[in-house]
Amino acid sequence: MATRQVARAGPPLMNIVKMKGVPILQQLEVEECLLRTSSENWCIINDGTDKPNIVMGISGKPAELVEIRPVLEDKIPVIRRFTGGGTVIVDHGTIFVSFICNKDDVADVQPYPRPIMSWSSLLYSQVFQGIADFRLRENDYVFGHRKFGGNAQSITKNRWIHHTSFLWDYEARNMSYLKLPKRAPEYRLARDHLDFICPMKDYLSRSDFITRTIDAAESHFSVESTEFEAVKPPSNMKFTPTSRLLTNQELEAAGNTSI
Amino acid sequence: MALRIWASSTANALRLSSATRPHFSPLSRCFSSVLDGLKYANSHEWVKHEGPVATIGITDHAQDHLGEVVFVELPEAGGTVTKATGFGAVESVKATSDVNSPISGEIVEVNSKLSQTPGLINSSPYEDGWMIKVKPSNPSELESLMGATQYTKFCEEEDAAH
Numbered sequence: 169m170a171t172r173q174v175a176r177a178g179p180p181l182m183n184i185v186k187m188k189g190v191p192i193l194q195q196l197e198v199e200e201c202l203l204r205t206s207s208e209n210w211c212i213i214n215d216g217t218d219k220p221n222i223v224m225g226i227s228g229k230p231a232e233l234v235e236i237r238p239v240l241e242d243k244i245p246v247i248r249r250f251t252g253g254g255t256v257i258v259d260h261g262t263i264f265v266s267f268i269c270n271k272d273d274v275a276d277v278q279p280y281p282r283p284i285m286s287w288s289s290l291l292y293s294q295v296f297q298g299i300a301d302f303r304l305r306e307n308d309y310v311f312g313h314r315k316f317g318g319n320a321q322s323i324t325k326n327r328w329i330h331h332t333s334f335l336w337d338y339e340a341r342n343m344s345y346l347k348l349p350k351r352a353p354e355y356r357l358a359r360d361h362l363d364f365i366c367p368m369k370d371y372l373s374r375s376d377f378i379t380r381t382i383d384a385a386e387s388h389f390s391v392e393s394t395e396f397e398a399v400k401p402p403s404n405m406k407f408t409p410t411s412r413l414l415t416n417q418e419l420e421a422a423g424n425t426s427i
Numbered sequence: 428m429a430l431r432i433w434a435s436s437t438a439n440a441l442r443l444s445s446a447t448r449p450h451f452s453p454l455s456r457c458f459s460s461v462l463d464g465l466k467y468a469n470s471h472e473w474v475k476h477e478g479p480v481a482t483i484g485i486t487d488h489a490q491d492h493l494g495e496v497v498f499v500e501l502p503e504a505g506g507t508v509t510k511a512t513g514f515g516a517v518e519s520v521k522a523t524s525d526v527n528s529p530i531s532g533e534i535v536e537v538n539s540k541l542s543q544t545p546g547l548i549n550s551s552p553y554e555d556g557w558m559i560k561v562k563p564s565n566p567s568e569l570e571s572l573m574g575a576t577q578y579t580k581f582c583e584e585e586d587a588a589h
Contacts, residue, residue: 225518225521226498226500226516226518226523227497227498227518250523251521251522251523252498252518252519252520252521252522252523253521253522254521275588276589277589278492278585278586278589280492280493280494280522280524281493281494281519281520281521281522281524282492282494282520283589284522285520285521307520307521319521320521320522321521321522321523322522322523322524323522323523323524323525324513324525325470325511325513325525325527351497
């Protein structure tokens with residue numbers, strides 16, 4: 169990557185892309201493409217996705233994380249994404265916020281998981297200031313001891329993405345598709361999903377959250393709005409995303425191994 | 428954080444110093460361990476060139492900053508790697524982090540132990556946690572990499588800048 173020769177007059181530029189109801193697989197493909205092929209900074213906000221999807225991290229094993237039989241019977245898509253971290257079920261009640269940054273544009277943050285996570289918590293502390301008892305707890309965003317936001321990252325040589333799925337609201341019955349994970353934060357204390365999470369809607373509206381997030385981004389960057397259509401990868405782009413939908417055969421095989 | 432890094436690196440240094448490896452001795456017992464005799468990339472991978480084969484892994488500095496490695500993604504033997512380009516990834520603390528090859532060449536062996544025991548990268552980054560072995564296609568690429576002293580200084584400067 170070429171070194172920037174010109175001294176910047178102000179804060180680095182951040183392109184804000186606001187979307188609504190974009191399918192989560194498409195969002196993940198756009199994000200990975202921007203991470204790997206763009207040299208600009210991006211903040212992607214997707215206000216709800218179109219239908220329930222289960223999204224696992226890069227190393228997720230469906231046999232361990234997902235109730236295979238009901239997922240197959242109810243035809244719930246299961247995606248393995250390009251970032252690390254755990255498993256979520258997302259739907260129209262989920263608000264996604266993703267920061268894709270050049271490491272040199274966030275120069276006081278070392279490009280490793282924990283410093284990036286800390287940086288993100290400072291940004292969101294601004295978002296929830298005066299609204300709720302927000303904190304970063306073992307890599308989760310919590311109000312008190314209940315999780316409302318899950319995080320994941322991917323770090324390349326010169327860039328990184330930190331993305332979050334925020335539970336603005338959720339359907340309790342959807343949580344039954346997920347198993348209790350083997351790897352869980354200590355503060356979870358073996359609570360099942362409904363005792364562990366809480367909805368953000370109890371604290372602020374969707375529009376307020378999005379506005380406050382953009383305001384917080386403005387304190388770190390010079391922001392400009394960009395349309396989603398402008399960031400979709402062109403059809404002739406030679407980039408193959410790694411996030412993918414698991415096939416029914418894969419899920420059935422996983423179901424057989426978990427018996 | 429500083430205390431944990433010190434404890435981790437001291438443990439590593441002691442472990443390395445007890446091994447009889449006259450060519451690869453620990454240079455630094457402060458912060459993370461750096462072995463003399465290896466070459467280092469500025470993306471924190473190491474290369475050990477022995478005869479026709481070069482072994483590649485990530486450094487103690489890298490594993491310490493990444494945290495507990497829970498998953499390793501590696502290529503297949505028979506493929507190729509290109510200098511300064513990603514060949515795999517590690518997962519730690521909810522992140523996937525690219526691992527870049529310091530040199531170009533053909534992959535002749537992959538550390539299959541890492542699929543079952545990814546934590547070897549944390550406990551033994553320069554020995555049991557090796558990732559791939561490569562037949563270098565351009566051995567002169569090794570000359571542009573850092574030696575142990577230069578890499579130690581590089582890490583200290585990088586940490587001090589943040």
